[in-house]
Amino acid sequence: MIRVLQIIDTLQAGGAERLAVNYANELRNHNVVSSLCATRLEGPLLSSLDNEVGYIFLNRKSTLDIGAVLKLRTYILKNEIDIIHAHATSFFIATLVKILIPRLMLVWHDHYGNSEFLHKRPTTVLKLCSLFFTHIFSVNNVLEHWAKKKLWCKNVSYVKNFPVLNKTEYDLTNLKGEGGKRILCLANLREQKNHIRLIEAFKIVIKDHSDWTLHFVGKDFNDHYSTSFFNKIDELNLEKQVFFYDTKSDILNILKQCTIGILVSKSEGLPLALLEYGLARLPVICTNVGNCGELISDKSLGILLNSDKDYEIAKALASFIEDETYRLNCAKNFNEKVSKYFSKEAILANVVKIYGKTI
Structure with missing residues (x-):
C-alpha cells in the first residue's frame, strides 16, 4: 500500500485546508495509508480528522525552522512515507524535507485563489522548489497552464476539487433570521471574496424583500478588511439583517438552514464552497472567475455573473427570491452535476493512479 502524508500550513477553516483534511480522510478508502501534517497552526478542522489518520503538528515558528524540518523528517522515516502531498504554501518545508530524504516523491497541490491576477504572483522561490516536484495538481485550468509555462516540473494535471459534508452532533450553529429566507456566503474575510460588494447589493435587495437575511460564515483575521466589513454593515444600518458567524465546523448543519448560496469573489481557483452549496x-x-464557469455552465444550473456590480448581484438575488420554481430547479440540476462530475470517488481514484506512477 502507498503511504501518503498530506501537508498543510494550518487547520483553519479555509478551502485548501478543508481539502487537505478531505484527502487525508478519504484516501483510506483507496488502499492508501494516510497521514496529515499541520506545519504552523492547528484549528477547528482538527476535529474533522478521522481517528485512523496519522497526524503530526510541527508548531513551525519561521520559514527556516530547522527543528520543525527535522521533526517532519523523523515522522516520515518512522512511518515509511512514500509520497508527501503538499498543499498551497507548504511546498517550501516539503521541499526541504525532500532534499533530506531524496527517495521521497513530492506532489504539490496549487490552490492559488488569485488566479485572475497571476502576473502579481511571487515565483522565484516556488520556481526553484519546483525542481524537486514529482507532480503538480492544479485546481483549475488557468493554474494548470501557468504551471506548465512558468515552473520547472514537467508533470502537471488539473485535478478537480471535491466536496465532503460530514454530519456533526456538537457545537451546532443556529442561524438568525426567518427559515426559508436566508442567503449564505461561505468565505473567509479576505478582500478577494468581495463581501463588502455583496453587502451593498443586499441593501438594494431588501427594499423589496425586507424579510430576507444575509449570513456570512468564515474566518475573521481582525485586519483592515475586517474593519471595513463591519463598518459597512453599520453604515448601511443592516445589523438586524446581516449576520457574521466567524469560523464554524458544522457546515452541513449551516447549509441546511439556508435557501440561497452565493459567492461574488474577484478571483477564485475552483471554490470548495460552491461545490458544498451544490x-x-x-x-x-x-x-465568473476561475473555473466557476465550468460548474455553472448554463442558466439551468444557477446564475453566473459576468460583473460584480452591486445592482447585477441584487438582480440575481431578486431572480431567485421571486421565482421559487426556477430556484428549486437550479438547485436540483446543480446538485446532480456536482454529484456526477465532482464525486470524491472518481477524483480520488485518478489521484491514486497518479500517485502510483510517481513511485
Missing part, C-alpha cells in the same frame, strides 16, 4: 442542494449565484 452537494447541499442550494441554488447558487457566483461571479
Whole structure:
C-alpha cells in the first residue's frame, strides 16, 4: 500500500485546508495509508480528522525552522512515507524535507485563489522548489497552464476539487433570521471574496424583500478588511439583517438552514464552497472567475455573473427570491452535476493512479 502524508500550513477553516483534511480522510478508502501534517497552526478542522489518520503538528515558528524540518523528517522515516502531498504554501518545508530524504516523491497541490491576477504572483522561490516536484495538481485550468509555462516540473494535471459534508452532533450553529429566507456566503474575510460588494447589493435587495437575511460564515483575521466589513454593515444600518458567524465546523448543519448560496469573489481557483452549496442542494449565484464557469455552465444550473456590480448581484438575488420554481430547479440540476462530475470517488481514484506512477 502507498503511504501518503498530506501537508498543510494550518487547520483553519479555509478551502485548501478543508481539502487537505478531505484527502487525508478519504484516501483510506483507496488502499492508501494516510497521514496529515499541520506545519504552523492547528484549528477547528482538527476535529474533522478521522481517528485512523496519522497526524503530526510541527508548531513551525519561521520559514527556516530547522527543528520543525527535522521533526517532519523523523515522522516520515518512522512511518515509511512514500509520497508527501503538499498543499498551497507548504511546498517550501516539503521541499526541504525532500532534499533530506531524496527517495521521497513530492506532489504539490496549487490552490492559488488569485488566479485572475497571476502576473502579481511571487515565483522565484516556488520556481526553484519546483525542481524537486514529482507532480503538480492544479485546481483549475488557468493554474494548470501557468504551471506548465512558468515552473520547472514537467508533470502537471488539473485535478478537480471535491466536496465532503460530514454530519456533526456538537457545537451546532443556529442561524438568525426567518427559515426559508436566508442567503449564505461561505468565505473567509479576505478582500478577494468581495463581501463588502455583496453587502451593498443586499441593501438594494431588501427594499423589496425586507424579510430576507444575509449570513456570512468564515474566518475573521481582525485586519483592515475586517474593519471595513463591519463598518459597512453599520453604515448601511443592516445589523438586524446581516449576520457574521466567524469560523464554524458544522457546515452541513449551516447549509441546511439556508435557501440561497452565493459567492461574488474577484478571483477564485475552483471554490470548495460552491461545490458544498451544490452537494447541499442550494441554488447558487457566483461571479465568473476561475473555473466557476465550468460548474455553472448554463442558466439551468444557477446564475453566473459576468460583473460584480452591486445592482447585477441584487438582480440575481431578486431572480431567485421571486421565482421559487426556477430556484428549486437550479438547485436540483446543480446538485446532480456536482454529484456526477465532482464525486470524491472518481477524483480520488485518478489521484491514486497518479500517485502510483510517481513511485
